[in-house]
Amino acid sequence: MSEEFCSIYDLRFLMKRGIILTPPLWRTLKALLELGEATADDLSKKTGRPRTIESRYLSELNRLGIIARRRISRRVFYIEAYRAVRKAVEEFGSSLTVEQIAHLISLPADIVKIIYDVIMKESVKESSGETKQ
Numbered sequence: 001m002s003e004e005f006c007s008i009y010d011l012r013f014l015m016k017r018g019i020i021l022t023p024p025l026w027r028t029l030k031a032l033l034e035l036g037e038a039t040a041d042d043l044s045k046k047t048g049r050p051r052t053i054e055s056r057y058l059s060e061l062n063r064l065g066i067i068a069r070r071r072i073s074r075r076v077f078y079i080e081a082y083r084a085v086r087k088a089v090e091e092f093g094s095s096l097t098v099e100q101i102a103h104l105i106s107l108p109a110d111i112v113k114i115i116y117d118v119i120m121k122e123s124v125k126e127s128s129g130e131t132k133q
Helices: 013-016 023-036 040-047 053-064 079-097 096-106 110-132
Strands: 067-072 075-080
Touching: 023 040, 023 053, 023 075, 040 053, 040 075, 053 067, 053 075, 067 079, 067 096, 075 079, 079 096, 079 110, 096 110
Parallel strands: none
Antiparallel strands: 067 075
């Protein structure tokens, strides 16, 4: 399955999961993908919409399972899913299970598993490429 993986934001992937995004949600998702990681305040500055609206759209995207969410102190950061999984793997290594990572970044475990497998394959390719040089 990971050979077919392009992105969890690919329209085919979203349709298989029964996720339909409205134009305002696409606009918020696009802005987050450009920033990589942001708060509702950051996104409202980028999109020009009120923070409360962006907060609602970000919460909806997180509920749908296509962006990660992480609370640090009183601030809530929304993170592009691939970046969130990669940061968690870099931070905790292999000491956490996929389910624990999913809980930590508020993403469904099946999506974390897909991304985790891609990251692991990339790291194997990088390490094997380093040994050949």
